[in-house]
Amino acid sequence: MATRQVAVLGATGSIGGSTLDVIARHPDRFRASVLAANRDSAGLAALCVRFRPDLAIVADPAMEADLARRLAAAGVRCEVASGADAVTAAASGPLCDTVVAAIVGAAGLDSTLAAARAGKRLLLANKESIVMAGALLLQALREGGGDLIPIDSEHNAIFQCLPGGRPDLGRAGVRRIILTASGGPFRGRTRAELGKITPDEACAHPKWSMGRKISVDSATLMNKGLEVIEAHHLFAAPVDAIDVVVHPQSLVHSLVDYVDGSVLAQLGNPDMRTAIACALAWPERIEAGVAPLDLAAHARLDFEKPDTDTFRCLALAFAALCEGGDATAILNAANEVAVDAFLAGTLPFLGIAEIVERVLAELPAQPVVDVQTLVARDDEARRAARGVLNRAYC
Ligand code: NAD
Ligand code: MG
Structure with a gap:
């Protein structure tokens, strides 16, 4: 068995850390050959000391010298780039056969596309890239001939519940894909109760420990909206064959409903290492460091409908998907700007949905032509979002 050479893009983040934990448990199978991060040179250098990659990259060129200095001081001999x-060149280059796309936001688009085009095994956490450029990413995958295995827990669950991973749903007898949502930290609250939410409250997820952007997305339910769009592309599922159900215990990670009435689900403790280990080793199974699920201790599994009047981002994502064209890229860009502003304290929590809604109304969808046009539209949507932000909140 050849050792898989894994590029971990977003190595200093939450998914990056879980990935490196799984890799460290299986040195005979996996090696972290490339580590990339945004600008945390100290964090990245510490990972290099432990994992000894061939190449370490900081996206911010201003941090390259600091990274090089830290590595030299620690006696780590690896190539350094910025x-x-x-990052994009490494994703498609000879130092890796597997790419974990765990950069947060649209910043992950280029490297994700490059890995797909180069035929790498692509482990996709960076959902924003498929929300922005679903059709282009799938085309790149077909051209590259590699596989994509989702590590978003819901999509990984669906992948596991389908025969052969990503089959034609009609031929496989699938009636519906059912995505579970924890409901986030504010499940059950009314709009009036959400007026004064702080970033730290929004980031305190009851079940998952994650980066700040996805934590806010989980609190607004935009995360589930992005995941509906992700499921549509990954599994070629029509919009009306995707349902969302709130399941506060976060033990059932998603389900597939078949025409004969069978509903298959994947369960497990809420720990991303399960999905990551599944994707790294697929079709084999390996130990992930995750505690066995104790069903009797949990005692109950609850399910309820999502409240899309209070958490409007989910409804906006469905609407953007139905609108088609580049509407989901506009939604994503407006959301990234709004979440940044919320985290910076310049936008109230309920303002996130408002900004996304206004930008979608301001910029009617256009057909997706190529990546360049899409990136220009992403820019346009960000400018529009900042415009709304300045007019309405500053
Ligand atoms: P995080 O904020 O903890 O980590 C983000 C990582 O991306 C960091 O290593 C950061 O240095 C890097 N990064 C940011 N901007 C970059 C840039 N311009 N160039 C290169 N690197 C850059 O985020 P996270 O929670 O690990 O999430 C990462 C992605 O995975 C997101 O798209 C998120 O939606 C998705 N995801 C996360 C989880 C989870 O449990 N954390 C679950 C499912 C999906
Ligand atoms: Mg998820």
């Missing part, structure tokens, strides 16, 4: 282009 800039977004270096």
